[in-house]
Amino acid sequence: MSRASEQAYSAIRAFLLSGEAKAGEQLTEDQLTQITGVSRTPVREAVRRLEDELLLVRSDTKRMFVADWSRDDIEEMFALRQMLECHAAERAARRLSGAQMDKLEAVNLALKAAIEQPVPDVARFLEANRAFHEVIIDAAQSPRLAQMLAKLVEAPVVLRTARTYSPEDLRQSARDHDELVAAFAARDADWARAVMGSHLRRAFHTFVKTVGAANTADSIGEP
Amino acid sequence: MSRASEQAYSAIRAFLLSGEAKAGEQLTEDQLTQITGVSRTPVREAVRRLEDELLLVRSDTKRMFVADWSRDDIEEMFALRQMLECHAAERAARRLSGAQMDKLEAVNLALKAAIEQPVPDVARFLEANRAFHEVIIDAAQSPRLAQMLAKLVEAPVVLRTARTYSPEDLRQSARDHDELVAAFAARDADWARAVMGSHLRRAFHTFVKTVGAANTADSIGEP
DNA sequence: GTAGTGACTATTGTATACAAATAACTCCCG
DNA sequence: CGGGAGTTATTTGTATACAATAGTCACTAC
Structure with missing residues (x-):
């Protein structure tokens, strides 16, 4: 993966791991743009990966939340x-x-x-x-x-x-x-x-x- | 997934399954926009999914190929x-x-x-x-x-x-x-x-x- | 002839503007 | 007060322009 995209991935991941993001909390792409310093395009790619890894989940209506594991x-x-x-x-x-x-x-x-x-x-x-x-x-x-x-x-x-x-x-x-x-x-x-x-x-x-x-x-x- | 993105996914998938695409052949995002009728953004999302499903593979230099299974x-x-x-x-x-x-x-x-x-x-x-x-x-x-x-x-x-x-x-x-x-x-x-x-x-x-x-x-x- | 160099082309990556969809709000009516 | 229609704001989805990178090809020097 390319620079911005990778950057977004690791920044978001670090954010999730840091505990700053509470389980179940909603996140928006704009927020993640701020955190990662790259535009929405690479953010969205990173988000897809994190969804696949089940660190993020989406509601039926495409809203994004920090995963809450049981x-x-x-x-x-x-x-x-x-x-x-x-x-x-x-x-x-x-x-x-x-x-x-x-x-x-x-x-x-x-x-x-x-x-x-x-x-x-x-x-x-x-x-x-x-x-x-x-x-x-x-x-x-x-x-x-x-x-x-x-x-x-x-x-x-x-x-x-x-x-x-x-x-x-x-x-x-x-x-x-x-x-x-x-x-x-x-x-x-x-x-x-x-x-x-x-x-x-x-x-x-x-x-x-x-x-x-x-x-x-x-x-x-x-x- | 939303309309265009889903459309791209199933169109590319159908293309791969049809046998029209030969194993090992290179594909470009532009080609796939032709085939799917949507722009590169949803095509890229679909491609990521298909990569994850190992129907497409990428070279070290990000070029995209039809998977060839041994x-x-x-x-x-x-x-x-x-x-x-x-x-x-x-x-x-x-x-x-x-x-x-x-x-x-x-x-x-x-x-x-x-x-x-x-x-x-x-x-x-x-x-x-x-x-x-x-x-x-x-x-x-x-x-x-x-x-x-x-x-x-x-x-x-x-x-x-x-x-x-x-x-x-x-x-x-x-x-x-x-x-x-x-x-x-x-x-x-x-x-x-x-x-x-x-x-x-x-x-x-x-x-x-x-x-x-x-x-x-x-x-x-x-x- | 061939290795290397440079310009040119093709392809992927990123940012951003705009469109569509969804949520939030307000205000009216009961 | 409470509920709901219509309106605004927020958020996600898509298209597209531009940037960066990888590949190609022709030309030259050796």
């Missing part, structure tokens, strides 16, 4: 992500190239380095985590799967601001990644799938424990 | 559809309302009526089939799942022009639908999943047999 929405997204990423792990275990295996191990080292310190570097951890899963999705060689997962993985980032990661969460996550590396090294598709499944399922429970607890039962968007 | 692409789409729709069937079996069950049975009757004649009415069969799967996806109550499936189910329609449906294919499909109805009536999620799995897996093999045979190994888009 508990069910969150559960749905985690369930789908688990299903798709287990599939990805299985495929990846069968198709992983040597270079990809090396890359995976390197990323895993970076991931461990980020938390094996007095004060864990959560930002670096998250980035390494993202890269780790990206290698797997690449190796799965399924562009449509990658596209679907991208939406699901990106989306909960919206809620991530509220999250706190306990050292134990991070260590457990690192153990999972170690086991995934072992499964991939062994090219054992079933093993990889199984580990990925428990990894993501635990992530779901950690998520509802840390975020869900701080929110109402129906709406997670707003504290 | 054998691997087809396999990927069927595999993903099977995974997602099995999940949908399982969920649907647990959540199906009485009204939805009634609707499913009604659609199934229509489906059988379409083929239980001297000359099977394939168009009516396909429509009933679509409606049948739609009821299931609705009942699964997973909007993101529905969105993903919509893309996968719609896409192969592009290739459907070439297909011929043997009476035996249609009868076997009808038997599957009968069994799905039974599984849903029993609210048996495992049964529903299993039947859906074999149903779609067979559909894949029928597909490659009837279409794939008439095409090269690499590219299914062109005869």
Whole structure:
């Protein structure tokens, strides 16, 4: 995507993630023009993308609102992500190239380095985590799967601001990644799938424990 | 979507499905304004949708081409559809309302009526089939799942022009639908999943047999 | 002949003016 | 007061002009 359009996308996205925009609030294209500094044309393109990612929703009459995710929405997204990423792990275990295996191990080292310190570097951890899963999705060689997962993985980032990661969460996550590396090294598709499944399922429970607890039962968007 | 935009979408889609547009051929926005009769703005919106549906692809330098699907692409789409729709069937079996069950049975009757004649009415069969799967996806109550499936189910329609449906294919499909109805009536999620799995897996093999045979190994888009 | 350079063409990207649709408001009538 | 028709304001949709970028082609120097 081109400059203004990309600019609009990331500016609006940042705006939504910042919490400045309240869930359910109406937005207009003119407002977004102000925020993004570009004209309505690229704003509209960005809005379409964000609609597709379900960060924005439209009423029957084309009005635009900040999405308000329910508990069910969150559960749905985690369930789908688990299903798709287990599939990805299985495929990846069968198709992983040597270079990809090396890359995976390197990323895993970076991931461990980020938390094996007095004060864990959560930002670096998250980035390494993202890269780790990206290698797997690449190796799965399924562009449509990658596209679907991208939406699901990106989306909960919206809620991530509220999250706190306990050292134990991070260590457990690192153990999972170690086991995934072992499964991939062994090219054992079933093993990889199984580990990925428990990894993501635990992530779901950690998520509802840390975020869900701080929110109402129906709406997670707003504290 | 509004009038011109929707018009552009369906006109371009029809153009792509008609076979007039050759796989891999470059298209320009100007061409598409001719074809659709609307200006570039709604054309561009339609193009974005079609890109998302992978009917159009763009080069690194923003040029637009008619998608050319490989054998691997087809396999990927069927595999993903099977995974997602099995999940949908399982969920649907647990959540199906009485009204939805009634609707499913009604659609199934229509489906059988379409083929239980001297000359099977394939168009009516396909429509009933679509409606049948739609009821299931609705009942699964997973909007993101529905969105993903919509893309996968719609896409192969592009290739459907070439297909011929043997009476035996249609009868076997009808038997599957009968069994799905039974599984849903029993609210048996495992049964529903299993039947859906074999149903779609067979559909894949029928597909490659009837279409794939008439095409090269690499590219299914062109005869 | 071929690689490189520059002008020219084609194509996509952005801004903006205008049209259509929808929501909000006012004012009148009961 | 309350409800509804007509009017105004707001918002989204479309067309189009212009800008920026990518591709093409011819020409020249080597």
